[in-house]
Amino acid sequence: MKSFLKYREIWLLAGIVVLIGLISTRFPGFAVPANLRQVFNDTSILMILALGQMVVILTRSIDLSMASNLCFTGMVVAMLNAAHPAIPIPVLIVIALAIGLALGAINGFLVWRLNIPSIVVTLGTLTIYRGATFVVSGGAWVNADQMSSDFINFQRAAFLGLPVLSWIAIIVIALFFLVMTRTQIGRSIHAIGVNPTASVYAGIDVGRTKFIVFCISGMIGGLAGYLWISRYVIASVEVANGYELNIIAACVIGGISIAGGIGSVGGAVLGALFLGIISNALPVINISPFWQMAISGSAIILAVVLNARGERRQGRIILRKAEAA
């Protein structure tokens, strides 16, 4: 399975290389390192969000509330910054993580303790969190001129040739990689997605693990909230409206099975990059937004078809059951 996953990621990588190649024929400046760095930076927030969503999807759940969480947390930190510009940015980031964690914990708690399907819980909180943004802001915007220059420029500062935003994405990717491959919780996330019943017998607390993944996706949503607002320098109730679908699309293109259990950090990152390249490059080469959407949509369906074919290789379990009959 593992070697096959690698195989699949290599195909995705190859697809991205081909895409870049095609774009270069129309727009030769696209494939130069400076521009690729720019694309990576532009995609950083989506990559981070896709990783947070990935751990949730792996456990056979889904978090539809991430974009609303992002919007709410972004609004709160923007208002805090507007009201108290003296609060240092690292502290604001910690606050963003904490707010996101709290919102994620609400999702996780409902899924764990009340045993409500995650799609229902997060469909509810999707609306609630966005509504809460309206309540805290009174419907008003926080504009660029109300934000401190630190707030805006923190993620733009260059460090070793890359903006801080890119570094944050790299650190998050590395952390997720370590968590998924080297920690007990990572292994548990994987196991309960593949076979929840066997995991219960093996002494893994499935409910608690799901709670934890929602806490993770919540924290990621909060972090992305600050990054988003400081990047686009406007906080409003409309921020990232509908963006949860882009996040899930990135995961699906990255080979993360909506049925849970299958997926990797590399896949989520590449899936996000694929979408990032499309949205960056196509306007430059004068392709209409409609085609952008059509291409993203086709990529989703293609990914699902390829993944379904991959998963079918495990069909022998059914035969085994037949034996026992």
Added chain:
Amino acid sequence: MDTTAHDGTVKERLPASAPRLTLSGISKSFPGVRALHNVSLSLYPGQVTALIGENGAGKSTLVKIMTGIYQPDSGEIGIDGLTTTLPSAHAAFGHGITAIHQETVLFDDLSVAENIFLGHAPRTRFGTIDWRTMRKNAREVLETMRAGHIDADARLKDLGIANKHLVAVARAMSIDARIVIMDEPTAALSMKEIEELFLLIEFLKSEGKAVLFISHKFDEIYRIADRYTVFRDGEMVGEGLLKDTGQNEIVRMMVGRNVDHIFPQREPKIGAPVLSVSGLSHPTEFDDIGFELRKGEILGFYGLVGAGRSEVMQAIAGITRTSRGAISLDGKTIAPKSAADSIEAGIVYVPEERGKQGVVIGLPIFQNVSLPSLARTSKSGVLRLAEEFSLARSYTERLDLRASSLSQDVGTLSGGNQQKVVIAKWLATAPKVIILDEPTKGIDIGSKAAVHGFMAELVAQGLSVIMVSSELPEILGMSDRVVVMREGRIAATYDNKGLDAETLVRTAAGIAA
């Protein structure tokens, strides 16, 4: 065995009719397992034939062949004397063969009338469903079955199981089914509902339907069936008329002798009690369970399917909660609240359904083995892969696992090797008590021997084993003592000295000696 359908003397005593369905020389194999070998079965119009056999005797496989789900490897199927094939479920349906299962396969959210006429609903001249006629016909069918109390417009999910069975039969009537298979239809019914079901079967008989009745319960078989056919290990070992055959004779046929497997010779060194359970009860599944497991002992748990054996074991393993009772391990009372608690205390449960509850397909072998031991192979939540690997290597080597690499996905292994991975993963937790639920179900003879040999080795090292098994040879060949459960209670406990299979079957079925 003294009376067979081909025997001239029998025919005289039967109503003068030819069999509606004959199966002859049917064989069916699955990779590594021979499910049916040269079996025959005849069903007669207006008669109920009971199909009797232990678990794994091949009954379900035969039902699947009769309903077109499986194709036999060889053999002939005859309907009304004409040789035919049943290449699909649809073909079986076309021949009027219908099966009513334990879990009736109907649609909960459709109405009774829709369930009865799904797929052959009356149409209006515009090709849309003629609801009025459908309801009327449904009421008529139910009426003829004396089941007029069922509202044709009710949602199926609002009916009890017994009434669902009635709907299933009504469906069979509406397609003019001529052969009705009832696969353990009484399993989930109350006494009163069983009586109603029997009335219904009488009705089917009076309508001239040929009925195949599969049940573990002797009283039911004698009550309702005219004929019997006994299967053992995928072979037909006897058939005849029930009124000429005593229960003990049928038990003897079911049990027979198995000579194909030699169990490891052991010299048990039984020590002090390790696990003792007393008064363990559950609101609905079992009551007042008490037994002791001693060091170095293999304690067999025998019983019919649904006797509550697995449920008791799951309670001991912390997976289900109990209402009363005490469990103590090495003299200390434990109250496991989760599987993790039991594993920590030293009790592991190796579940029955390998695919669903055992291996995690998609994870490599070594990760499967280490799954319940992660607390030990990691340090403050961080995995130590080298330790995981060496743990996996040492246990899979002891079990002689055949795999090219420990990083291989368990899904690519054979059933027997998957079972070894499951056992390795539990042994790796260094347990004191290991509970094996149907450890050799559905695996090939070679792997069975390996699992049995390994069990012998475990107890020789001072572990204690509880083995839940429905296979009599395994129970008799491996156990030091045998606990027999019946309907959620312990019926008897035997020392396995001179214990014979018939005693066990009689105790499990509640037949007086």
